[in-house]
Amino acid sequence: MKVYGVLLVKELREALRTGKLIWLPAVFVLLGLIQPISAKFMPDIIAAAGSLPEGAMIQIPIPKPGEVLGQTLSQFGTIGVLAICLAYMGTISGEKRNGTAAWILVKPVARLAYVASKWTALCLIVGFAFLLGYGGAWYYTNLLIGVADAATVAVSGFLYFAWLVFVGTVTIAASAWIRSPAGAAFSAFGFAIVLQIVRGLFENRLSWLPSGLNNAAIAGLAAGETPSWAVAASVTAVCVMALITIAVKGANAARL
Amino acid sequence: MNNIVVAENLSRSFGRTEALKEASFAIGEKRCIALLGPNGAGKTTTLSILAGLLEPSSGNLKTSGELSGDRRQWMGFLPQQPAFFGWMTGRETVMTAGRLCGLSATEAARRSEELLEAAGLKDAAHRPVAGYSGGMKQRLGLAQAVIHRPRLLLLDEPVSALDPIGRRDVLEMLAVWKQEMTILLSTHVLHDAEQICDELILMNKGQVVMQGEMEQLRQAAGKPFLRVVAEESENASRWIAGLRDLPEALKVEEERNQCRIETDDMDALRDKVLRSALDQGVKLRTFEVGRKSLEIWFMEALRT
Known part of the structure; x- marks a missing residue:
């Protein structure tokens, strides 16, 4: 337990010094701000572009606050997820390759503590980034468009955060087993995209997939009422635990 | 232990x-x-x-x-x-x-x-x-x-x-x-x-x-040895030939003005050789105590 704390401090310090704690939140904040601003000013932007014939009438309805936040989450679902995969693609394989994993594991450190500290750091850092990005989106939506229902916003935020943590956990597990960081990032990102697509194709039967959380979050914001997500959340929790176990198995210091 | x-x-x-x-x-x-x-x-x-x-x-x-x-x-x-x-x-x-x-x-x-x-x-x-x-x-x-x-x-x-x-x-x-x-x-x-x-x-x-x-x-690598080199002279050659008779000398390899002596009792041998060199006025150039190095032994051990 003590060792876990020491490793967690190390992870967070590393994230701070290598800039991960700066650029990952920056990506989310940028994505979070673009959506409400562009939703509000889209008519002006199009008008200013000036390539329209004289007298053209454009009617772009300004979306509802919940819809804007939902669109923000969709943005997070592509670029945000990619950023997370890139941030964590080498978290174990990199340390294995340069020997720092061995440096840690020749000391009386349980492999679970090693992986768990990385996972906790992931939750905290992704949580921080997501909080800033989503919070920023919510603030600007309130300012520019209208007040969204706080309870729905909170529930959706939580569900979406769980989905992001799931993707991050997949990346950690992949980096424990796949030697090349790019390979790990690609596998995790591809897996996340496939899950989302499959969930979209078989909407009725596969709502229990972890990507169901993502859909529930976005649908909840659009409709103002969150569809049931308990099953998807339980499945995600089980998957996260299984992935951590897989990562622990792969996190031996021996060369790949 | x-x-x-x-x-x-x-x-x-x-x-x-x-x-x-x-x-x-x-x-x-x-x-x-x-x-x-x-x-x-x-x-x-x-x-x-x-x-x-x-x-x-x-x-x-x-x-x-x-x-x-x-x-x-x-x-x-x-x-x-x-x-x-x-x-x-x-x-x-x-x-x-x-x-x-x-x-x-x-x-x-x-x-x-x-x-x-x-x-x-x-x-x-x-x-x-x-x-x-x-x-x-x-x-x-x-x-x-x-x-x-x-x-x-x-x-x-x-x-x-x-x-x-x-x-x-x-x-x-x-x-x-x-x-x-x-x-x-x-x-x-x-x-x-x-x-x-x-x-x-x-x-x-x-x-x-x-x-x-x-x-x-x-x-185990080998017995200690003493190697002496004297400046060339008739006297020195005679002196070196005489070292063979020392009781401590187990094995002697000699060659004109130098020789190499293996021994079990280095202290006694060293004393006697130095003393006789002084007595007979032999000019020593090298006086070295050594042992067959582990290096040689190491190479031999790896070869077998």
């Missing part, structure tokens, strides 16, 4: 290559042991197994009863290319190592200062490790490996990659520490092993060729 670790028939293969074949050896307490052998002899594999980084394919390791449990708790390990987090400072590296080994924050901080001082890194302690030189990294590696006062310190080629000054620094640190703990270090340079080690485990092609006390091996 108390053995803290005994290895019995350790084997390890990687795919088809057998890196280690039935290696058996014992590691005693408070000794400095050299694991000597050419490249590819299985030294790193042996150390990795001892450190718990690799599992042996077969065979087992027995640790003495009082040291049961996780052996990483009383072991320190420094790999061949020590790897650190470049973004950590030297002090943080040593501190983190101490904390991971179970020291309290205050204890870790106290030991860190002590060890950074001993390793000559006090002034560089606040700098990121990424900017350290090879020698500094090696000393940092040693400092962090002993922070929890291990009983057994495993060092993989600790001096091979260092320049002469770095080498001397490391050997000096080890000379102090070997009074408190057992040091097992691997090297392919006999000279380094001779400088600080009491004991030798000779490895070749994954097998332990022999294990023994350095002094014993040195004795």
Whole structure:
């Protein structure tokens, strides 16, 4: 337990010094701000572009606050997820390759503590980034468009955060087993995209997939009422635990 | 003598290559042991197994009863290319190592200062490790490996990659520490092993060729000899021919103005030879006491 704390401090310090704690939140904040601003000013932007014939009438309805936040989450679902995969693609394989994993594991450190500290750091850092990005989106939506229902916003935020943590956990597990960081990032990102697509194709039967959380979050914001997500959340929790176990198995210091 | 670790028939293969074949050896307490052998002899594999980084394919390791449990708790390990987090400072590296080994924050901080001082890194302690030189990294590696006062310190080629000054620094640190703990270090340079080690485990092609006390091996390597060279003169030739008759001389090889005498009683022989040289007015040019070096013995042992 003590060792876990020491490793967690190390992870967070590393994230701070290598800039991960700066650029990952920056990506989310940028994505979070673009959506409400562009939703509000889209008519002006199009008008200013000036390539329209004289007298053209454009009617772009300004979306509802919940819809804007939902669109923000969709943005997070592509670029945000990619950023997370890139941030964590080498978290174990990199340390294995340069020997720092061995440096840690020749000391009386349980492999679970090693992986768990990385996972906790992931939750905290992704949580921080997501909080800033989503919070920023919510603030600007309130300012520019209208007040969204706080309870729905909170529930959706939580569900979406769980989905992001799931993707991050997949990346950690992949980096424990796949030697090349790019390979790990690609596998995790591809897996996340496939899950989302499959969930979209078989909407009725596969709502229990972890990507169901993502859909529930976005649908909840659009409709103002969150569809049931308990099953998807339980499945995600089980998957996260299984992935951590897989990562622990792969996190031996021996060369790949 | 108390053995803290005994290895019995350790084997390890990687795919088809057998890196280690039935290696058996014992590691005693408070000794400095050299694991000597050419490249590819299985030294790193042996150390990795001892450190718990690799599992042996077969065979087992027995640790003495009082040291049961996780052996990483009383072991320190420094790999061949020590790897650190470049973004950590030297002090943080040593501190983190101490904390991971179970020291309290205050204890870790106290030991860190002590060890950074001993390793000559006090002034560089606040700098990121990424900017350290090879020698500094090696000393940092040693400092962090002993922070929890291990009983057994495993060092993989600790001096091979260092320049002469770095080498001397490391050997000096080890000379102090070997009074408190057992040091097992691997090297392919006999000279380094001779400088600080009491004991030798000779490895070749994954097998332990022999294990023994350095002094014993040195004795076994050959008898001590005396070599004298005199300035050429008739007198000197006569004197050298006469040395053959000394009772201490076991084997004499002579050649005009020089000779080489093997003996069991070096002190008596040295006295007599010097005295007679002075008495007879022989001008000595070289007077050397030596022993057949372990180097020759080492080469012979590897060849067989």
